[in-house]
Amino acid sequence: xxxxxxxxxILIVLALVAPAFAYPVFLMKALCFALFACAFNLLLGYVxxxxxxxxxxxxxxxxxxxHVVKAWNMPPExxxxxxxxxxxxxxxxTGALAIRRQGIYFAMITLAFAQMVYFFCVQAPFTGxxxxxxxxxxxxxxxxxxTKDDLVLYYVVLAIFLFGYxxxxxxxxxxxxxxxxxxxxxxxxxLSLGYEADRYKLLAFVLSAxxxxxxxATKAMVQQFATLTDVAASTxxxxxxxxxxxxxxxxxxxxxxxxxxxxxxxxxxxxGQFVLVIQGAIFVVIVLAFRKGVVGEVMxxxxxxxxxxx
Amino acid sequence: xxxTLLKVTGxxxxxxxxxxxxxxxxxxGRGELVTLLGRNGAGKTTTLKSIMGIxxxxxxxxxxxxxxxxxxxxxxxxxxxxxxxxxxxGIFSSLNVDENLGLPPIVKPGGLSVxxxxxxxxNLLERRRSQGTKLSGGEQQMLAIGxxxxxxxxxxxxxEPTEGLAPVIVQRIGEIIRxxxxxxxxxxxxxxxxxxxxxxxxxxxxxxxxxxxDAIAAADVQQSIxxxxxYLGV
Numbered sequence: 001x002x003x004x005x006x007x008x009x010i011l012i013v014l015a016l017v018a019p020a021f022a023y024p025v026f027l028m029k030a031l032c033f034a035l036f037a038c039a040f041n042l043l044l045g046y047v048x049x050x051x052x053x054x055x056x057x058x059x060x061x062x063x064x065x066x067h068v069v070k071a072w073n074m075p076p077e078x079x080x081x082x083x084x085x086x087x088x089x090x091x092x093x094t095g096a097l098a099i100r101r102q103g104i105y106f107a108m109i110t111l112a113f114a115q116m117v118y119f120f121c122v123q124a125p126f127t128g129x130x131x132x133x134x135x136x137x138x139x140x141x142x143x144x145x146x147t148k149d150d151l152v153l154y155y156v157v158l159a160i161f162l163f164g165y166x167x168x169x170x171x172x173x174x175x176x177x178x179x180x181x182x183x184x185x186x187x188x189x190x191l192s193l194g195y196e197a198d199r200y201k202l203l204a205f206v207l208s209a210x211x212x213x214x215x216x217a218t219k220a221m222v223q224q225f226a227t228l229t230d231v232a233a234s235t236x237x238x239x240x241x242x243x244x245x246x247x248x249x250x251x252x253x254x255x256x257x258x259x260x261x262x263x264x265x266x267x268x269x270x271x272g273q274f275v276l277v278i279q280g281a282i283f284v285v286i287v288l289a290f291r292k293g294v295v296g297e298v299m300x301x302x303x304x305x306x307x308x309x310x
Numbered sequence: 311x312x313x314t315l316l317k318v319t320g321x322x323x324x325x326x327x328x329x330x331x332x333x334x335x336x337x338x339g340r341g342e343l344v345t346l347l348g349r350n351g352a353g354k355t356t357t358l359k360s361i362m363g364i365x366x367x368x369x370x371x372x373x374x375x376x377x378x379x380x381x382x383x384x385x386x387x388x389x390x391x392x393x394x395x396x397x398x399x400g401i402f403s404s405l406n407v408d409e410n411l412g413l414p415p416i417v418k419p420g421g422l423s424v425x426x427x428x429x430x431x432x433n434l435l436e437r438r439r440s441q442g443t444k445l446s447g448g449e450q451q452m453l454a455i456g457x458x459x460x461x462x463x464x465x466x467x468x469x470e471p472t473e474g475l476a477p478v479i480v481q482r483i484g485e486i487i488r489x490x491x492x493x494x495x496x497x498x499x500x501x502x503x504x505x506x507x508x509x510x511x512x513x514x515x516x517x518x519x520x521x522x523x524d525a526i527a528a529a530d531v532q533q534s535i536x537x538x539x540x541y542l543g544v
Contacts, residue, residue, distance in 0.1 A: 175412075182402045182413055189400035192362045193414040194388030194461070 011252075015158055024154040025222065030262040031161040032219035037242040037254030038168050039211035044240075045249040046172055047204045048184035049099070052107040053114025054212055054239050056094070057087040059231025060117060061213030062220035066133035067126050069221075076141050080160075080217045087213020088206050090117070095205035099198055111233065118231050132227035136220060153222060160218050164211050169251055171207065180204055241279065245286050247293025256295050315340040315496050316361070316392075316465055320370035321380075322520075323353075323360045330356045332520040333370070338498055340464070343491045345499045345507040348517035349543055354500040355397060357517070358467045361498075362394040363387045374465065389417045393458035397469040397500075399450050401442035408438045411457055418462035422493075427456045430486055448479040455486065465496045472503050484510055504542055516541045
C-alpha cells in the first residue's frame with residue numbers, strides 16, 4: 001500500500017528531525033516505551049493473550065543492563081544483549097506455564113510472576129532495592145559511538161527502536177504471523193489443521209518478552225538507572241493503556257499510544273499523583289468511545305472517506 | 311473392503327460430564343465415500359471431533375492407516391493425514407481467502423495446488439483478496455472445504471457441508487465431493503440431508519444415541535427406505 005509507505009516515510013523524517021524541537025531524553029524515553037508497547041501488542045493484538053506482567057521483562061532487562069555495564073564493567077552493547085537474553089529466558093520460563101491458560105487466567109498467572117519478580121527485585125542485593133541501580137555509566141557503544149552525547153544517543157535509540165519495530169513487522173507479516181492470527185481467531189481450528197498452537201504461542205511470548213527486554217535495557221542505558229518502578233505492576237498497567245489508547249491489532253497503534261501517555265505524564269507532572277486520575281479518566285473515555293484506539297479510529301475514518309459508498 | 315483406512319472400535323466420548331458416544335464401531339476403506347446419518351444429537355459431529363481429537367475425553371480405539379490415534383493431540387492427528395471441515399466452517403476471520411487457503415500445513419504429498427483449488431471453486435478466485443468473514447455462506451463453505459484439500463490429507467471429515475445453503479449450491483458441493491472421491495480422497499460425510507447423501511455415498515452408517523446402529527450400502531437404500539425414514543424421522 002503506497003499510502004502506508006508515505007506515512008512511514010513522513011514518520012521517519014519526523015523522527016530524524018525531532019530532537020531539534022523536543023528534548024532528546026524525553027524522546028528517547030518515549031521511544032523506549034513505544035517499543036515496549038509494540039512488544040506487548042505483539043502478544044495482545046496478534047495472539048490475543050493479555051499479559052498483566054510485562055513490566056517484569058521491561059524492568060528486569062534494565063537491571064541486567066545496569067549490572068552488566070556497571071558491576072561487570074562491560075560495554076553497552078553487551079549490556080543490551082544481556083537485557084534481551086535475560087528477558088527472553090524469563091519469558092521462556094514464565095511463558096511455558098502461562099500459555100497453558102487463556103483469558104483472565106493467563107493474565108493472572110503473568111501478574112503473579114511479575115509480582116514475584118518485583119519482590120525479588122526489592123530483596124536482591126544487586127538491584128539496589130528501593131534505591132534502584134543508579135549511576136550506570138554511559139560508555140561508548142561498540143567502543144566508538146559517544147553515547148554521552150544525548151543527541152548521538154537519540155539516534156542510537158531511534159535505530160534500536162526501528163530495529164525492534166521492523167522485527168515485529170516482519171514477524172506479523174510472515175507465515176508464522178498468519179498462524180498466530182489463525183490461532184487467535186480460532187485456536188481449535190488451527191490445532192485440527194495441524195498446528196501445535198502452544199509452541200506458536202510460546203515463541204510469540206518469548207519474542208515479546210525479548211523485545212520488551214530490549215526496550216527496558218535501552219531505557220536503562222538512556223536514563224542511567226534501573227528502578228523498581230519499571231518492574232512494578234503499575235508499569236504493566238501502563239503498557240496495556242498505551243496499547244489500548246493507540247489501538248490494538250494495528251502495528252503502529254502502540255507507538256502512538258506510548259507517545260500520548262509519556263507526553264501526558266511529562267506535561268501533567270505538575271499535578272503530581274493527580275496524573276493517575278487523569279490517565280484513568282482517559283482510559284475510560286477511550287474504551288467507551290474509541291474502542292479501536294486513536295490509530296484504529298483514524299484508519300476507519302480514512303477508509304470511510306476513501307470509499308463513501310460502503 | 312480392500313484396504314481399511316480408518317477403523318473405529320468401541321469409541322466413547324464425553325463433553326465434560328455428559329457421555330455422548332457409547333461405543334461407536336465402523337470402518338472406512340481407502341477411497342470410499344461414507345456417510346454418518348442420524349437425527350440431531352445422535353453423536354455424528356462428536357464422532358468426527360473424536361476422530362480429530364478435539365473432544366474433552368475419549369476412549370476406545372481409532373486406528374488410521376493401522377496406527378492408534380486415541381490419546382494423540384489434534385495437531386499430531388492432522389499431521390498423519392486427516393483433515394476436518396467443521397460445521398461452523400471455522401474460517402479465520404482476519405485472513406483473506408488466499409491466506410486461509412495457504413495456511414494449513416502440507417502434511418503429505420498429493421494434495422491439490424492452490425490453482426487446482428481455485429479451478430474447483432471459481433467463485434473463490436474472484437474473491438481471493440476478501441476477508442474470510444465477508445464471504446457468503448456458500449463461499450465460506452467452499453473455502454472451508456478448499457482449505458483442507460491442499461494439505462495432502464487422505465481422509466476428509468466433512469460435517470454437514472450443505473447446511474443452510476441454497477439448492478444450487480448444495481448441488482455444486484455434491485459435484486465437488488464426487489470429484490474429490492474420483493481423485494482418490496476418502497471421505498467421511500456427516501449429513502442431515504439424506505437425499506443429498508444418497509446421491510453421492512457408497513455406504514451409510516446410521517447413528518442413534520451415541521452408537522452406530524445400522525449400515526446400509528448404497529445399492530440397498532431403495533429397499534431400506536422405510537427403515538431409514540424411521541431412523542431419521544423424516
